[in-house]
Amino acid sequence: MIGRVLTVVVKExxxxxxxxxxxxxxxxxxxxxxxxxxxxxxxxxxxxVAGMSRGELEALERTLPRNSGVASVEAFQILVVDQILVxxxxxxxxxxxxxxxxxxxxxxxxxTLEPLLATPIRTWELLAAKSxxxxxxxxxxxxxxxxxxxxxxxxxxTPTVLWHALGATWLVSFGVLSPLFxxxxxxxxxxxxxxxxxxxxxxxxGAVVILPISALLSAQVFGFVRLDVSHAxxxxxxxxxxxxxxxxxxxxxxxxETILTRWK
Amino acid sequence: MIRAExxxxxxxxxxxxxxxxxxxxxxxxxxxxxxNGAGKTTTTRMLAGMIAPTTGRALIGGVDLAEDANAVRSRxxxxxxxxxxxxxxxxxxxxxxHARLHGLPSQKRRERVRACLxxxxxxxxxxxxxxxxxxxxxxxxxxARAVLHEPVAVFLDEPTSGLDxxxxxxxxxxxxxxxxxxxxxxxxxxxxxxxxxxxxxxAVFRTRILRLGSPRELEREVVRHRLAVxxxxxxxxxxxxxxxxxxxxxxxxxxxxxxVVLDELxxxxxxxxxxxxxxxxxxxxxxxxxxxxxxAYLAILNEEVEAETAQAGGVRG
Numbered sequence: 001m002i003g004r005v006l007t008v009v010v011k012e013x014x015x016x017x018x019x020x021x022x023x024x025x026x027x028x029x030x031x032x033x034x035x036x037x038x039x040x041x042x043x044x045x046x047x048x049v050a051g052m053s054r055g056e057l058e059a060l061e062r063t064l065p066r067n068s069g070v071a072s073v074e075a076f077q078i079l080v081v082d083q084i085l086v087x088x089x090x091x092x093x094x095x096x097x098x099x100x101x102x103x104x105x106x107x108x109x110x111x112t113l114e115p116l117l118a119t120p121i122r123t124w125e126l127l128a129a130k131s132x133x134x135x136x137x138x139x140x141x142x143x144x145x146x147x148x149x150x151x152x153x154x155x156x157x158t159p160t161v162l163w164h165a166l167g168a169t170w171l172v173s174f175g176v177l178s179p180l181f182x183x184x185x186x187x188x189x190x191x192x193x194x195x196x197x198x199x200x201x202x203x204x205x206g207a208v209v210i211l212p213i214s215a216l217l218s219a220q221v222f223g224f225v226r227l228d229v230s231h232a233x234x235x236x237x238x239x240x241x242x243x244x245x246x247x248x249x250x251x252x253x254x255x256x257e258t259i260l261t262r263w264k
Numbered sequence: 265m266i267r268a269e270x271x272x273x274x275x276x277x278x279x280x281x282x283x284x285x286x287x288x289x290x291x292x293x294x295x296x297x298x299x300n301g302a303g304k305t306t307t308t309r310m311l312a313g314m315i316a317p318t319t320g321r322a323l324i325g326g327v328d329l330a331e332d333a334n335a336v337r338s339r340x341x342x343x344x345x346x347x348x349x350x351x352x353x354x355x356x357x358x359x360x361x362h363a364r365l366h367g368l369p370s371q372k373r374r375e376r377v378r379a380c381l382x383x384x385x386x387x388x389x390x391x392x393x394x395x396x397x398x399x400x401x402x403x404x405x406x407x408a409r410a411v412l413h414e415p416v417a418v419f420l421d422e423p424t425s426g427l428d429x430x431x432x433x434x435x436x437x438x439x440x441x442x443x444x445x446x447x448x449x450x451x452x453x454x455x456x457x458x459x460x461x462x463x464x465x466x467a468v469f470r471t472r473i474l475r476l477g478s479p480r481e482l483e484r485e486v487v488r489h490r491l492a493v494x495x496x497x498x499x500x501x502x503x504x505x506x507x508x509x510x511x512x513x514x515x516x517x518x519x520x521x522x523x524v525v526l527d528e529l530x531x532x533x534x535x536x537x538x539x540x541x542x543x544x545x546x547x548x549x550x551x552x553x554x555x556x557x558x559x560a561y562l563a564i565l566n567e568e569v570e571a572e573t574a575q576a577g578g579v580r581g
Contacts, residue, residue: 003364003367004364004365004367007361007364007365008365011350011353011361014353015350015352018352019352110348110350110351111344111346111347111348112348112349112350113348114314114342114344114348115342115344115348115362115406115409116348116365117314118312118314118337118340118342118344119337119338119362119365119366120334120335120337120338120365120366120367121365122334256314256315257314257315257316260309260314260315261275261306261309261315
């Protein structure tokens, strides 16, 4: 059972590795994220920023109460770190969406779906495998970016800023929330991929899930929502339940007959 | 091994397959002949547990499709119309992927992948990407994939379509080997010559089975054979000679040859040739003019069209 899921996951990931186009779309954004992040963080060392007025500093503290008491440069860098890390968390949502949108449609287009469906693979096994395989590349981009950023930021930022980036909330967000959010988006794209024969439509439907997630993450960055570890864990449980529900729905909606007989 | 009882499939108001009763035994090649759109692929998909029938039931190796389609899929091998291979993977990787999905243990998997590739002459190309394969090699690989897990029943959709004669011969030999190994083989084909050479029984099918029997039975039942005799002398004087023979239904001269219509070629041709030689004909060549099974197939389909036309006329009248 798990063996079949693993088989499809390994095969899909090998496909990703064989595709120069997909590899490029994974590697280039990762490098860009890191470079842009470090440039943005360096801006916190500029004299103009260090010399923020009292009023500006107070305004920053009102927006981000957790930063009260730290130096103005550090406060700015923490603000930048929060925005950067949100960007890193969004990467695992957008990249898998493209892969997942083609998951079923792609097999149908190259006519490999029928032989695949003629094997004893169960629908949930196929969809779970396609979802996991779509998530892994995006997660790697997010995690590698995060790790590289932490290492390189050590040369620019103060320990206070680094400890903030390594805080429990961010670790939980990257380690638990991010994969669960990605699974949510990907499951939606897989459902769309198995209900339409147009990958663009599948991608757009999958993107619907990303909007509220992006809004939540942005709200957290700008201080409208306070997401501490306990909140992040509770959110993770809720998203995990939503993931299971969505996978169940995907299995129910996956109509082998329509896919085989109506799609051309 | 493969059994269908009253199997039917309806899409909206249209029946794609209706009242299919058929049984394919272990070690039998069953030919499923029919024109495009006759419902052959729908039938195959139903029997392979990929789409649900509207009526009736099917059993593969004793397992009812309605009860456990997954178990059925593990007992069958399917060659689809298009090979459907992963082009960027090697031949061995394609087979290994499917072997894993069928749950073959690792040692057995390696053995079967190697054996199947060798049997179909692809052993030396096992590590090459499928994208570089010819159409014939892809088709052979797809056949290897269908039998990799040693299924009890094998469904083959146009297995020699588009192959060169040598590859087609290899594939036919492989299909015979499968039969000899005790598999039940369900062969969808347009190639009537192939059906005649390979199949133990054939069904002429259009939405339902129109006729079922061995190729010989269908030929005997439905068609008369045409024998063309080329001779050095003028053929016209020999028309009456052959018409006098009891086995001859018709005789005429066409394109400088004497064309004789017989009930059965193998049985009736020798006395015709003997009579012609005794009458002084200098025979240069004797040949059957067409595939008898093809003629039978066309005759059966024509009968069906005529029956439908008559029925429609009756309803209107």
